[in-house]
Amino acid sequence: AEAAAEAPAAPAPAAREPKKPAAPKETDKKFLETLDAMEAALEQGLLHAAADHDKWLKEHKTRLTPAQTDRLNHVRAELKRLGDWARWGGNVSREELVRAVEELPALGLAMSELAKKVGSMRERWKSLDAxxxxxxxxxxxxxxxxxTAAYAPAAAHFKQLADERHANAAKAQALIDETRNMAAAAVAEGADLKNVAAAGQRLRQMWGRLGTxxxxEKRKLDQAFDKALAQMLAPLAEQRKIETAKRELLIAEAEQMQPGDRHTLxxxxxLQERWQEQAKALPLERKAEQALWQRFRAACDAIFAKRKESAHAADHERKAHLHAREALCKELETATFSGEDKAQLAAIAKTLRDAAAAWHAAGAVPRASEARxxxxxxxxxxAVQ
Known part of the structure; x- marks a missing residue:
């Protein structure tokens, strides 16, 4: 023990250098910046943002000075106070929102308006959450x-509309199939084109009444129907070009007729009978048929108008002839002759010759007045003789 006591003492540990103050950690800096942001968010009333900042602070704890700790506690107390007020106010607003939704069924709104109302109230609820x-x-x-209860009638209504749209689409496809079958038959069998025209009109009308x-999908169906219908009506379209040319010939023939010819009527x-026969055999498209008919009718009317005008002129001329013959008769009826017999006979003979020449020169009179x-x-x- 003494030997141990006499053993040389261990060398004293080297003196440590004074510890330098550590630089602020990056986390401490971020912590204080986040605390500043939390405080600013509270001042602006952005509780949701402030709560997010506080969540980050809780997840990233660091050593704070007493002053910083007091500041953090104060900010968190303010967040709690404002949050309590917001939740209370939010719950009050939500209560009013719930009552408003519960009253919707009694308002009798249109389905589209009802759907908008429910959607806007759900959005309002989300904004209150924020x-x-x-x-x-x-x-x-x-x-x-x-x-859900308020929206139920609208949901049923929209489902019914969707079902109707699907049913209409099925009807449209059935019409397309029918048109394709008729197109194939028209080409293969050389179908009666008049029947094809009637079928085309019927199919167009049915297509127009399909509904929503x-x-x-409607755009695709329209394209398919138009293509099938065009194939079905292709032979008809070619024949109608021929029929249109025939109608044009009738119009030209009518326009070239001479109104004064006794065979014109x-x-x-x-010509009119031929037109009716052609129109009955294969009608053209309604607008085309109507336009051609109007031209043909105008040509016929022009002939009738010219003949009527000529008839009026002839009637006026015959009346003038009648007036001339009436005047001639009056001259004969009032004629007197004097002098010797030979002179009287010569005067009478001359008067009768002149009267006969004037009578024949006067021309025709109205038929009703001829005999008189x-x-x-x-x-x-x-009397003169």
Whole structure:
């Protein structure tokens, strides 16, 4: 023991250098920056952002000075106070929102308006979540159930519309199939083109009455139907070109007729009969048929108008001839002759010759007056003789 005591003492440990103050850690810097951001968010009323900052602070703890700790506690107390107020206010707003949703069924809104209302109220609920935090579960379940119940009629209505659109699409496809079958038959069998025209009109009318179909699907169906219908009507279209040319020939023939020809009316009637036969055998498209008919009718009307005008002129001329013959009769009826017998006979003979020449030069008179004026003339001549 003494030997041990006498053993040389161990060398004293080397003196350590004074520890330099450590530089602030990056985490400490980020912590304080986040605390600043949390405080700023509270001042701006952004509780949701402030809560996110506080969550980060709790997950990244660091050593703080007493002053910093007091500041953090103060900021968190302010967050709790404002959060309590927000939740209270949010719950009050949510209660009003729930009541508003529960009252929707009694308002009798149109289905589209009802759907918009329910959607806007759900969006309002989400905005309250962002500002005031999540609602109590019981209140959320009450709100969600009220929204589902209020939206139920609209959901049923929209489902019915969707079912109708699907049914209309099925009808459209059936019409396309029918049109394709008829197109194949028209080419293979040389079908009656008049029947093909009637079928084309019927199919167009049925297509127009299909009802609503989803827009994208309707566009595809329209293209398929138009293609099938064009194939079906292709032989008809070619024949209609030929029939149109025939109609054009009839129009040209009518336009070239001479109104004054005594055979014109008979010729015109035959043209009209041929037109009716052609129109009955194979009608053209309604607009094309109507346009051609209007031109043909105008040509016929022009002939009738010119003949009527000529008839009026001829009637006026015959009346003028009648007036001339009446004047001639009056001259004969009032004629007197004097002098020797030989001179009287010469004067009478000259008067009768002049009267006969004037009578024939006067021309035709209205048929209704022919017999009367002829009898008067003969009587006047006899009286002079």
């Amino acid at each position: 500002v005031s935090g999540h609602a109590p579960k019981s209140l959320w379940e009450r709100f969600d159930s009220a929204c 179909i989803d827009r994208k 008979d010729h015109l009637r035959r 004026i002829q009898q008067r003339y003969q009587a006047a001549v006899a």
